[in-house]
Amino acid sequence: MDTGFADRIAWVTGASGGIGRAIVETFAAEGAAVAAHAHTGGDALRDWVGTTTWADRIAVVTGDVRDPAACDAMADGIRDRFGRIDACVINAGIWCNDALPLHEMPVDRVRDVIDVNLLGAIWTARAFLRALAADGPAPGGASVTLIGSTAGRFGEAGNAEYAASKAALVGLMRSLKNEIVRLDPAGRVNLVEPGWTRTPMTEATLDDPDHVRRAVRTMPLRQLATPDDVARAVALLASPVAARHLSGQTLTVAGGMEGRVLWDDES
Numbered sequence: 001m002d003t004g005f006a007d008r009i010a011w012v013t014g015a016s017g018g019i020g021r022a023i024v025e026t027f028a029a030e031g032a033a034v035a036a037h038a039h040t041g042g043d044a045l046r047d048w049v050g051t052t053t054w055a056d057r058i059a060v061v062t063g064d065v066r067d068p069a070a071c072d073a074m075a076d077g078i079r080d081r082f083g084r085i086d087a088c089v090i091n092a093g094i095w096c097n098d099a100l101p102l103h104e105m106p107v108d109r110v111r112d113v114i115d116v117n118l119l120g121a122i123w124t125a126r127a128f129l130r131a132l133a134a135d136g137p138a139p140g141g142a143s144v145t146l147i148g149s150t151a152g153r154f155g156e157a158g159n160a161e162y163a164a165s166k167a168a169l170v171g172l173m174r175s176l177k178n179e180i181v182r183l184d185p186a187g188r189v190n191l192v193e194p195g196w197t198r199t200p201m202t203e204a205t206l207d208d209p210d211h212v213r214r215a216v217r218t219m220p221l222r223q224l225a226t227p228d229d230v231a232r233a234v235a236l237l238a239s240p241v242a243a244r245h246l247s248g249q250t251l252t253v254a255g256g257m258e259g260r261v262l263w264d265d266e267s
């Protein structure tokens with residue numbers, strides 16, 4: 001199937017991280033031009049882009065998604081470079097690997113996680129939709145794909161602030177799917193919810209075999225996700241062909257996880 005990515009222009013936030021980089025690779029391999037975003041990791045991302053076969057179609061943009069003006073400036077920079085933006089993947093995020101109950105959690109940690117994961121998603125979506133309003137409908141329809149988490153669906157004791165930040169993206173997605181069509185009648189907004197995935201964010205936790213054993217006991221498929229597993233789900237929902245009539249949908253990439261233990265240690 002033709003995915004319809006050829007000549008599509010995509011903005012992927014958090015492309016210096018594990019899942020974001022896999023999304024850039026998947027989109028670029030399908031023929032898209034990609035604005036790959038980093039916050040502190042711009043140099044390493046540029047170095048990696050230079051080693052790929054699509055370097056001429058990938059631009060690195062940098063900025064802090066906590067700052068709405070920085071998000072607007074990134075969108076303007078991408079439009080200067082590529083002419084417009086057709087697809088936006090809102091992937092930048094943080095998660096703290098020390099589990100703390102909310103009553104012991106420092107206020108700054110709560111604020112920071114909400115600032116990056118929720119407000120950062122809002123500012124990025126706002127900047128993208130402002131660009132769409134200025135440039136008019138995208139060929140094949142504009143798309144926004146938010147990266148949530150199974151923590152937003154099932155909760156995550158010890159990371160309540162993270163679970164709350166990701167659950168809120170569902171409300172954002174359901175609202176924006178009804179707004180985007182006023183700017184682009186074929187515009188779509190969807191959400192991908194990864195479960196445990198090996199990336200720099202989780203490597204310290206997933207280096208503990210005991211943690212992995214406990215995590216995969218909740219999944220029929222009994223394995224962690226790879227960044228490519230998540231990237232392929234994002235590509236499906238961002239495809240103007242495969243997902244032409246899909247909006248307001250959540251795709252969970254977690255090996256069938258349903259929030260309870262399915263395997264005992266002996267099985």
Ligand SMILES: NC(=O)c1ccc[n+]([C@@H]2O[C@H](COP(=O)([O-])OP(=O)(O)OC[C@H]3O[C@@H](n4cnc5c(N)ncnc54)[C@H](OP(=O)(O)O)[C@@H]3O)[C@@H](O)[C@H]2O)c1
Binds near residue numbers: 042116199
């Ligand atoms: N890994 C998992 O198990 C898992 C599970 C469920 C959901 N997710 C979600 O998937 C997304 C990607 O996670 P990942 O595992 O790939 O994490 P990662 O490797 O740690 O990458 C995180 C990315 O977010 C960017 N970022 C962090 N703070 C930022 C800020 N203030 N402004 C702009 N960008 C910022 C980082 O940029 P720099 O490095 O350049 O600073 C990096 O590119 C996140 O939203 C995460 O919550 C991950």
